[in-house]
Amino acid sequence: MSAGDPPGLDLSRLREHLESQLPGLTAGPLTAELVQGGRSNLTYVVGDGANRWVVRRPPLGHVLATAHDMSREHRVMSALAGTSVPVPRTYLLCQDEDVIGAPFYVMEFVPGTVYRSPEQTAQLDAGQRRDLSMQLADVLADLHTLDPEQVGLGDFGRPEGFLQRQVRRWSKQLAASHSREIPGIDRLAQRLGERVPPTRHAGIVHGDYRLDNVLVDEQHNISAVLDWEMATLGDPLTDVGLLKVYWEGMDGVEYNPIAKGIGPEYGFPPVRELWDRYAARSGIDLSDLDWYVAFGFFKLAVISEGIHYRYVHGQTVGEGFEHVGALVEHLVAQGLSALD
Structure with a gap:
């Protein structure tokens, strides 16, 4: 080099x-x-x-x-x-x-803006924030109602047993990055494993769907969905539950290095309105999302702990990593609260 x-x-x-x-x-x-x-x-x-x-x-x-x-x-x-x-x-x-x-x-290279800071979202007026939120729900609904076979992804994953494997997978990821005690995280993993719901609809799952994983063009339309590293076939409600974690699950965090400038705190509609829009467009039943929200908190806690591990071992490139580790305990507590 x-x-x-x-x-x-x-x-x-x-x-x-x-x-x-x-x-x-x-x-x-x-x-x-x-x-x-x-x-x-x-x-x-x-x-x-x-x-x-x-x-x-x-x-x-x-x-x-x-x-x-x-x-x-x-x-x-x-x-x-x-x-x-x-x-x-x-x-x-x-x-x-x-x-x-x-x-x-x-x-x-797709031109556009990734909205990942309060300074950026502050430039949007109330109508633009609402419209962008509804677009976010619409695109997710369109993804989840695609037929994987028709787009050549019929063998992209195994929907049967997907949720059980997800709990086991993220528990293994946690063990691989475990370098400190995290109160409650083992209990959260255990409770999730004991209460896995049946999958009622299978489809393409993005795995990390949020506002700052899409590009927005000058007309404030979503021009591209990015960061497909965790995509698979499985239960789409994992994306829907995780959306709440990013949208409203960081309330009260003094420094939030992961999802900044979004949610009702910054003038966006509550996640319930995104969920209603998604349900109307997709026809997918959203009557019981508590487990999926709790799993979203667990998954993000494990991802954050992996980032913290790489940071303390000097294996990261970029800025803001020094604050990620402090978020893990909050995420675990929120996950346990969602199950309760």
């Missing part, structure tokens, strides 16, 4: 690979900028002076099995192209770690 390369991306090797696989795509030496704000996979905007693309790769260290699967993101976005769910065009997937040191893929 040269002195001008961002951490984790060898631009010379990247250009050589692109030229060999997609001749003529690049018109000159590459430059790259690491996109700040992400807490998991690394995202770079790469350009040659005339065109721009986006490159995604896993974190620099402590990569948990299945947690940073580049092929998963690439496959689901490729499959969703042309559907009512807006996604960037994909160009290339590279599983050869010898190229830049990790698997990666290249996708279209």
Whole structure:
């Protein structure tokens, strides 16, 4: 890597690979900028002076099995192209770690704004906040009512036993990043495992659906859904429950490094209105979401603990990681409260 390369991306090797696989795509030496704000996979905007693309790769260290699967993101976005769910065009997937040191893929650069701060959402008027919230619900409903078979994702996951496997998976992820005592987190995992509800509708699950995982264009329309690293086939209500965690579950947190500037506290409608919009558009029953909300808190607590683990071991790139660990105990308490 040269002195001008961002951490984790060898631009010379990247250009050589692109030229060999997609001749003529690049018109000159590459430059790259690491996109700040992400807490998991690394995202770079790469350009040659005339065109721009986006490159995604896993974190620099402590990569948990299945947690940073580049092929998963690439496959689901490729499959969703042309559907009512807006996604960037994909160009290339590279599983050869010898190229830049990790698997990666290249996708279209979609212009737009990622709303991830109070300063950004403050620029929206009340009507724009409400309209954007309803769009967020509409796009999620459209995703969940797609037929996986028709878009080539019929074998993308196993809906049967999905919720049980999810509880086990995130419990394993927690054990792999466990470096300190977290009051209540083992009890939350146990209670979730004991009360798994039946899945009434199976579909494509995004896995981390929230406002700052979509791009918004100048007309304040959602132009692309991003960050598909946890997508699979399963119970869509896990996305619906997690939406509340991001939208309203951080109330009272002095410094919230994960979901800032959204929810009723910032002039957006309550999550209940998003849920009503989603239910009307999808026809999916939302009569009992408590378990799914609690699972959302548990999942985000485990993800946050993994980020904290990488931060304390010097394996992160970017800003804001020093505050993530303090959020875990709050998330666990909220998850237990949701079950109660």
